[in-house]
Each structure stands twice: as C-alpha cells, then as structure tokens.
Amino acid sequence: MSEDRDLIDPSLEEQLVSACRTAVGDSLRSITYFTPDAYEQVYLRTDLEADADLAASVEHEAAGFRTQMAYADSELGGYQYTLRVFENGFVTRVIDGDRGVYITTDGITVRRSREVTEAIRSTLRAAPTAD
Numbered sequence: 001m002s003e004d005r006d007l008i009d010p011s012l013e014e015q016l017v018s019a020c021r022t023a024v025g026d027s028l029r030s031i032t033y034f035t036p037d038a039y040e041q042v043y044l045r046t047d048l049e050a051d052a053d054l055a056a057s058v059e060h061e062a063a064g065f066r067t068q069m070a071y072a073d074s075e076l077g078g079y080q081y082t083l084r085v086f087e088n089g090f091v092t093r094v095i096d097g098d099r100g101v102y103i104t105t106d107g108i109t110v111r112r113s114r115e116v117t118e119a120i121r122s123t124l125r126a127a128p129t130a131d
Contacts (some may be wrong), residue, residue, distance in 0.1 A: 004038040012127040013042045019123045023116035029104040061102045064095045081117040094120045
C-alpha cells in the first residue's frame, strides 16, 4: 500500500470534503480515499498534526475489499459501511467497488454515520472511476 498524492481527481476531492463537512460538520477530523493498492489523505482538520501512521490504518481499512466478498452471499444483505468506535474518536469506512473512503470524527451518532455514508457513496458513484 503506497501513498499517492495524485490518486484522486481534485473535483472528486472537493466533492467528498463538501459532502462529509455537510454531513458531520466540525467534528470531521480527516478523510482518506483509498484503492486496494494506494491511498491519499484528502482532508485533515487544521488543528490536527499530520503525524498519524496512515499506511497502517489504510492497510487495515483496505481489508474491507476482502470483507465485502466474504459477506456477498450473507442473509444479512449487502455490505453497507463500517463504524469503529474508539476512546477518542470514530472511523466510518465506505467501500464502493474498487475504491473506498474512510473518515475520522470526534463524535458521531449512528444516524449521522448513515448520512455521511450515503453522502460518500453517492459522491463516489457520481464520479468517474480511474482507468
């Protein structure tokens, strides 16, 4: 997994930031766009340090590509999103096809998590995929 500062089209980047900021407001900490092979952090709130080990986090979240396939025939239905709860924040991951986004927030409700997930998914689906 490698960082790629040109992975995401600037227009899609702006749309994702706008959609996430609209859905979760000032509690949004970061947005990371990823594929099975690469990632790019597209937003980091100004009061946070850019010293997180993104490669390790993205590697873990990219396992969601395999998880999607594992649950493909589940009686639970199709995979929607993942919400992880930590002592100091939350991670919401959305995967759509061969690309995904995860955001970190200070706080989030399940309802707000669903809203941001829908916003991310519709933004990804409206944007063309890279060839």
